[in-house]
Amino acid sequence: MIARLYTDIFDLAADIRTAPDQHGLVGAFGALIGRLGPYAYSIGTIHRTDLVQRHLIGTTYPDAWMTHYVTQHYHHIDPVIDPVRHGLHPYDWKDARITTPQQQTLLHEFGEMGFRSGHAVPLQVTTGTVMLVSIASTEQQIDTRQQMAIQLAASQFHYRYCQLGLDRPQVAGTVLSPRERECLSWAAQGRDTTEIGDILAISDNTIKFHLKNALRKLGCHNRVQAAVKATCMGLIHP
Known part of the structure; x- marks a missing residue:
């Protein structure tokens, strides 16, 4: 064995x-x-x-x-x-x-x-x-x-x-829009889509749109992973 x-x-x-x-x-x-x-x-x-x-x-x-x-x-x-x-x-x-x-x-x-x-x-x-x-x-x-x-x-x-050359992070130079940073910052604090929408006074679909763009830019599969990566990179400061 x-x-x-x-x-x-x-x-x-x-x-x-x-x-x-x-x-x-x-x-x-x-x-x-x-x-x-x-x-x-x-x-x-x-x-x-x-x-x-x-x-x-x-x-x-x-x-x-x-x-x-x-x-x-x-x-x-x-x-x-x-x-x-x-x-x-x-x-x-x-x-x-x-x-x-x-x-x-x-x-x-x-x-x-x-x-x-x-x-x-x-x-x-x-x-x-x-x-x-x-x-x-x-x-x-x-x-x-x-x-x-x-x-x-x-x-x-x-x-x-x-x-593979990954010592140069694939997301280096990543630029998140102000809305993407806001949405990720609230997601990092455990807020769901509806709560973020209420805080920012925008629709659930708009929140999902910004988070989807942020995930794509960061190369992540879910918002928690994206929020953690963005925090570790200094892109957001929850």
Whole structure:
């Protein structure tokens, strides 16, 4: 059984290495992580010195959590995201330095969803930018063999990401209209279409039109993903 598992892992790692584009790359990575265990993941790039410069590549964290995360501005205080402290060495979430009550609250709320441990793999993309692959587990801990498999998957993702030239974000230079930014900002705060329409005094169809345009520009499949990406890129400030 173990031998078969690791054969599957190497086959899936090969799929990551030959992915044709970012969509296929994220899908291949997700397939491998799903084979390893009850895990969720988040992948993004972070500037070493300007932490506002963040680019979300992909995540399987629940949409409700991502909306809450952005609404509470947790992306500014998350102790797991600390490229300066950890450098380019993989680390467990338990090694994160918690210095404020807000950080403690963040981790407590994340744990309430059933996640009990995590493992992060930082990888250099450019001189000033790090890719962070972060894995959350419902298990008490992620054992050494699983960590090695996660690091393999992360390294193959990083290799193909850079090979495809994705270190230059596809959405660089993205310009959202004022209405698109407004709609996304309210969506990031958990408002639905009707609520946004009431706030902005425009119709549901108009809201949907602006959000659809924003999703297209950002290369996202749903408004939560778009709101999170736009926030991480500094396009909106909910």
